[in-house]
Amino acid sequence: MAVKESRSVTDAQARTPTNAWLMGAAAWAIPGAGHFLQGRWVRGLIVAAAICGMFIIGLIFGGHLFGLGGGSGEGASNLLQLPPTIANLGTGLLYLLCWASNTGFSDAAEYARRATFEYGNTFLLVAGLLNYLAMLDAFDIAAGRKP
Amino acid sequence: MTHFLVMMLFAMIVALIFGVVARDTSRERVLYGLKIFGEFMGIGLALAWLLYFLPL
Numbered sequence: 001m002a003v004k005e006s007r008s009v010t011d012a013q014a015r016t017p018t019n020a021w022l023m024g025a026a027a028w029a030i031p032g033a034g035h036f037l038q039g040r041w042v043r044g045l046i047v048a049a050a051i052c053g054m055f056i057i058g059l060i061f062g063g064h065l066f067g068l069g070g071g072s073g074e075g076a077s078n079l080l081q082l083p084p085t086i087a088n089l090g091t092g093l094l095y096l097l098c099w100a101s102n103t104g105f106s107d108a109a110e111y112a113r114r115a116t117f118e119y120g121n122t123f124l125l126v127a128g129l130l131n132y133l134a135m136l137d138a139f140d141i142a143a144g145r146k147p
Numbered sequence: 148m149t150h151f152l153v154m155m156l157f158a159m160i161v162a163l164i165f166g167v168v169a170r171d172t173s174r175e176r177v178l179y180g181l182k183i184f185g186e187f188m189g190i191g192l193a194l195a196w197l198l199y200f201l202p203l
Binding site: 043046047050051053054057116119122123126130133134136137146147 | 153
C-alpha cells in the first residue's frame with residue numbers, strides 16, 4: 001500500500017515537470033499563454049497586456065532590437081550584443097515576428113537621433129526580461145511550487 | 148510625452164508584473180505592486196534631483 005502510494009506520488013512528480021516545461025515554453029512564445037493554459041485568466045491577461053504593451057510602446061518610441069546576425073561589428077562587438085539579444089529574445093514570437101519582418105532592427109541614424117530612442121530600447125529590453133519572469137511564474141505554477 | 152510620464156509608465160508596467168508574479172494573495176500583490184511603483188518613482192526622482200546639481 002505504502003509502496004503504491006509512494007509510486008503514485010513519484011509518478012505525479014515525474015509528470016509535472018513535462019507539463020511545466022510546456023507551460024514555460026508557451027509562456028515564452030506568447031506572453032500570458034502559460035497562465036491562460038492553466039486557467040489563470042486574470043493573471044494571464046495582465047501579463048499579456050503589460051508585456052505586449054511595453055513591446056509595442058518600445059517600437060513606437062523607435063527602440064532598437066538586438067540580434068547577433070546583423071550589424072557590421074565583428075568579434076567582441078558581436079559578443080557585446082549577446083546580453084541585450086537574450087533580453088530581447090524574452091518576448092518570444094513578438095521578437096521573431098519583428099525579426100522575420102525586419103522591424104525594429106534598423107541601424108539607421110534617424111532612429112538613434114530620436115529623443116525617445118533610449119527609452120524605446122529600455123522598454124524593449126525590459127519587456128523581454130519581464131516575460132522571462134512571467135515564464136518562470138507559469139513554470140512554478142505548473143510544477144506545483146506556487147498556488 | 149514628458150520624461151516624467153515615460154518614467155511613470157515604465158514604473159507602472161514593471162510594478163504590475165512584479166505584483167502579479169511575486170506574491171500569493173490578491174492583497175499582498177496589490178501592496179507589493181504599489182510598493183515597487185513607489186520605489187521606482189521615489190528613487191527616480193531622487194536621482195533626477197541629484198543629477199540636476201551635478202555639472203555634467
